[in-house]
Amino acid sequence: AGQRWRPRELYWLTRHGIKMSGMPAWEFHLSDEDLWATVAFLARLPELTPQHYAAMTEVRAVPGRVLPGTQACGRLQAAASQPVDLERGKRALYQYACNACHTIPGVTGSKPHVGPPLDGMARRNLIGGKLANTPENMVRWLRHTREVDPLTAMPDMGVSERDARDIAAYLATLD
Numbered sequence: 717a718g719q720r721w722r723p724r725e726l727y728w729l730t731r732h733g734i735k736m737s738g739m740p741a742w743e744f745h746l747s748d749e750d751l752w753a754t755v756a757f758l759a760r761l762p763e764l765t766p767q768h769y770a771a772m773t774e775v776r777a778v779p780g781r782v783l784p785g786t787q788a789c790g791r792l793q794a795a796a797s798q799p800v801d802l803e804r805g806k807r808a809l810y811q812y813a814c815n816a817c818h819t820i821p822g823v824t825g826s827k828p829h830v831g832p833p834l835d836g837m838a839r840r841n842l843i844g845g846k847l848a849n850t851p852e853n854m855v856r857w858l859r860h861t862r863e864v865d866p867l868t869a870m871p872d873m874g875v876s877e878r879d880a881r882d883i884a885a886y887l888a889t890l891d
Contacts, residue, residue: 719762726755744811744879798878805886808879817870821890831870837887844868854884 721729730751733741742751757772764772806822809815815825819833840849846865847853858880861870875883 723755723759726758727751730754730758741811744808744876745874798881800885801882802886802889805879805882805884808875808883809886812873812875812879812883814873814883834887835890837890839891844870851881851884851888854887855880858883 729739730746731741731743733739742754746754761769809820809823814820814834815823815828817828817831819825819827819835821835837849843849843853843857844861844865847857855877857864858873858875859877860872861868862872
C-alpha cells in the first residue's frame with residue numbers, strides 16, 4: 717500500500733475504509749494522530765525486514781508516553797461538553813456495525829434478524845428491556861451493554877462516550 721498510494725490517500729482509506737472489501741473504517745476508533753501514524757507505518761512497511769517489524773511492534777512501557785489507543789481515557793471529559801451530532805451518530809452506526817444485527821431506518825445494510833429493529837426508538841419505554849428510555853440510559857446501554865444485562869446477545873463494542881451520545885441522539889429521532 718505504501719508503494720501504491722500517496723500519504724493523503726492512505727489516510728483517507730484508513731479513515732473511511734473501502735466499502736464491500738473488508739477494509740474497515742477507523743474514523744471512530746483512532747485519533748487523527750494515530751491515523752497519520754498508521755499512514756507512516758504503511759509507507760515504511762515495504763522496506764522492513766521481519767526483524768525490524770518485530771522490534772517496531774514490540775510493546776514496551778515508556779515512562780511519560782501514552783500508547784496509541786489508550787489516550788481516549790483523557791478525552792471522555794471533553795466529549796461530554798460537545799454538542800451532539802445526529803449525522804455523526806448515523807455514521808457511527810455503520811462504524812460500529814450496528815446494522816449487522818439491527819435494521820435501522822436511514823442506515824443501509826442487510827436485513828438481519830439477530831437484534832430487534834431500531835425503528836420507533838423514540839416511542840419505546842425501555843432500552844433492552846431493562847432501562848428507562850432516556851438519553852443518559854441509551855449512552856449507558858451503548859457503552860456498557862453487558863454490565864446492564866449480562867445475558868444479552870449484544871456485545872460490548874467499545875463505543876466511546878462521544879460516539880454513544882451521537883448514536884443515542886440519532887436513535888431518539890426514530891419515531
